[in-house]
Amino acid sequence: MASQSGPPFRRIADEIARRIAEGTLAPGERVPSTRQIAREWGVALATATKALTVLRLEGLVEARPRVGTVVAAREPAPVAQQRAPARHRAASTALSDHELTRERIVRAATDLADVEGLGAVSMRSVAARLGVAAMSPYRYVNSKDDLVLLMADAAFGEETYPDEPPQGWRARLELAARTLWRIYRRHPWLAQVGSLTRPLMLPELMTHAEWALAALDGHGLDPETMLDLHVLLYSYIHGIAVHLEREAQAEAATGLSEDQWMDHQAPAFAALTTATRYPVFTRVTSTCKDGYDLDLDALFEFGLKPLLDGIALMIETPPSRRP
Structure with a gap:
């Protein structure tokens, strides 16, 4: 049984360690997130974070990006044996x-x-x-x-561009788009920061803007059109990326993966497809080969081509014939 003495974060860490030692939480299995700990034990998020930090320092859990904190692969020692040396390990690992x-x-x-x-x-x-x-x-x-x-x-600032850019404006914009997408994919929370109408004045973000604008420069586009096209490309990437973090938040809040959530929606979906009000939706979804799976990476690649095709029409149209 977990100790009832000591600071709250220590008691929480001991309880989770007990669950790991008893096999209730198996190696590779997710442990409660900071939000779940805060809710279950009635503590602040900072206390929950400190409890998980202690468990990481003790080697009982490890953080996996976009998965969460999971039980470490190695077999933990009993809680009673860990407690005294763990405090020494935490003290030596923590920064001064x-x-x-x-x-x-x-x-x-x-x-x-x-x-x-x-x-x-x-x-x-x-x-x-x-x-x-x-x-x-x-x-x-x-x-x-x-x-x-x-x-x-x-x-x-984690991604840079080559000193020698690829040939052609389209190749340069494709590189810019895929570079930004990789960054958002690596850090899904990033799309939650700032908004399109109140852009972030960040030097490293401007590096990406400069690359995109340079790709559009010299093709007879007026300054306003260049800026509009740059904002359109950026908002396309950002608009898809914002759902990366929202999906992670939804999974943390509901405990359901995307597939599990869709399974729960089956009755509602069936009701929509049997209604007579939505004939096109019913026909399209019922005739999709192997069903329709929304994959954000595939959607990003799918939408990038027609977006660049539209920019190509503007660039290839003589200035006198542009709207």
């Missing part, structure tokens, strides 16, 4: 305030957002992940809002 840097804070916050979502990021949760005092990150970052901007700038 002298070792803390802005870059480490941003990296820790990014890792947390990649696994748990942007909502799990706070100054306290990042401090808990790093094993430092709750107020220590404020010496390097003023607020959570500033931290999220630093995270976004760092994420956009």
Whole structure:
């Protein structure tokens, strides 16, 4: 039975460790997320994050991007044997305030957002992940809002472009689109930051904008049209990417995978396809070969071609005949 003494995060960590030791949670199986811990034990997200951090330091769990925190593959020792040495391991693994840097804070916050979502990021949760005092990150970052901007700038800076661009505007725009898509795929939370009408003024994001605008430059397009086409391409990528994090949030909230959720919707779907009000929908969905699976990666590639085809028509149309 878990200890009833000690700080809340320690009691939570001990209880999850007990479940792992008893086999209730098997290797590779997801452990409760920070949101689930907060809900089950009635604690703050920072406390939940600290509990998971302790378990990671003890080697009982590991974080897997877009999967969550899972039970580590190796066989854990009994809780009673772990507790005393675990505190020494946690103390030796945690950073001291002298070792803390802005870059480490941003990296820790990014890792947390990649696994748990942007909502799990706070100054306290990042401090808990790093094993430092709750107020220590404020010496390097003023607020959570500033931290999220630093995270976004760092994420956009993870991909660069070749010094020698490929031949032709289309190849350059394809490269820009796929580069941004890879970044959003790696960091699904990123699409939740900022909006199209209030763009982020981030140096690393501007690198992608500069590349796209340079691809459109020199083809007789007026400045407004160049900017419109750039925003259209960016919004296309961003508009699909925003659903990466929403799907992860929905799965965390419901406990259902996308396929499981669709199975639950079968009665409602059947009711729609048997109604007479939607004949085209019924015909199309019933005659789809092997059914229709919405794959965001496939949808991104599918939509990119007609979008670039439309830009090609504008570029290849003489300026005097453009609308």
